[in-house]
Amino acid sequence: MKTQVAIVGGGPSGLLLSQLLHTRGIDSIVLERRTQAYVLGRIRAGVLEQGLVRLLEEAGCADRLHAEGIPHDGTCIASDGEIFRIDFRALTGTPVMVYGQTEVTRDLYAAREAAGGRILYEVDDVTILGADTDRPEIAFTQNGEPQRIQCDFVAGCDGFHGVSRRTIPEDVRREYEKLYPFGWLGILSETSPVDHELIYSSSERGFALCSMRNAHLSRYYIQCPLTDKPEDWSDEAFWEELRRRIPEEAARNLVTGPSIEKSIAPLRSFVSEPMRWGRLFLCGDAAHIVPPTGAKGLNTAASDVHYLFEGLARYYRSGDTEGIDGYSEKALARIWKAERFSWWMTALLHRFPGQSDFDRRLQRAELDFLRSNASAQKAMAENYVGLPY
Ligand code: APR
Ligand code: PHB
Secondary structure, three states, X not given: OEOOEEEEOOOHHHHHHHHHHHHOOOOEEEEOOOOHHHHHOOOOOOEEOHHHHHHXXXXXXXXXXXXXXXXXXEEEEEEOOEEEEXXXXXXXXXXXXXXXXXXXXXXXXXXXXXXOOEEEOOEEEEEEEOOOOOOOEEEEEEOOEEEEEEOOEEEEOOOXXXXXXXXXXXXXXXXXXXXXXXXXXXXXXXXXXXOOOOEEEEEOOEEEEEEEEEOOEEEEEEEEOOOOOHHHOOHHHHHHHHHHHOOHHHHOOOOOOOEEEEEEEEEEEEEXXXXXXXXXXXXXXHOEEOOHHHOOHHHHHHHHHHHHHHHHHHHHHHOOOHHHXXXXXXXXXXXXXXXXXXXXXXXXHOOOOOOOHHHHHHHHHHHHHHHHOHHHHHHHHHXXXXXXX
């Protein structure tokens, strides 16, 4: 098989890149290890920056997003029972869009299929060959049959556990990582959300987040020890602990019900540099991970895809390599700002095991400064709605 851009990974990064390339007549093949149903079965976050909304519009995949997505003009932060609001619209002129990542991925699959895009599912043994040459190839098996794809470029969109990052030689790669001493226990419930906007709550008992997918589907998280397992938590125990971590005025409105999904995610900050090696370019979780606190995972994948798409489109339009040559530096500049913001929100809102009284007082002082200072709120709002591409 031949294509211009071989894309390893059929998650949001790979699908968005493939669809955007299609709008400029650039051919791609997406190789996905799982089935489409498996990919769509993953529960992920659901806060979209305007930059991602615009990319989905450019990709011709934003109709359902505009019909079903919920614009949020702000978010609430609670600290020890006190609640205050960060007004994105007033501070930045921009809202965020609440729309599940699963739905973004569903819309992208639908668009690729409608356009006759080539997506190979259940591929195994993907190996990227000759990335440091002018003629890279992808070797893989499908249904036990060894196959090859000749291409001009390879986009590594295969997430944190994929093969792309590891294709870059260890002596070329520089990896930066921070692990957090707690996880997030999350549940999905077919109940109405506790509020019309999200509530990030820092309490003496630990962090909690009240989120949503739509008016009938709520998403809640509580910070938990890394040793916990989902089966350790009954629904009743979860609801009781959540009630104790959010302000009384919110707890009164909490509608509980059976969980339809319950899982624990560890929190990690991670960046691998560079994001390019020869004709291999890394996008999204293949190159970086953020703790979910700032809702930046999907949104940093989106800006990577934007930079790579523009660079490849420029190359195929004019042979000019300036865009692809500057990709890694440009993407990393924005990624590190998102890493900093995600770390900052995580450090601000969570209780750290063994935290000193002094450190806890610092957290409370920072929350008090955020509550009372317009410049602090503007800085948070600008990071949350998304820094410019
Ligand atoms: N070969 C082919 N496909 C692979 C391989 C492989 N060796 N390894 C992984 N994959 C596939 C996975 O099955 C997955 O569908 O690559 C895809 C990677 O998708 P994501 O992990 O969702 O990463 P990305 O597309 O960058 O999206 C980032 O997803 O995980 C969330 O929080 C993250 O919101 C962020 C977003
Ligand atoms: C979610 O709805 O899953 C969500 C929202 C905001 C976050 C993290 C997760 O910061």
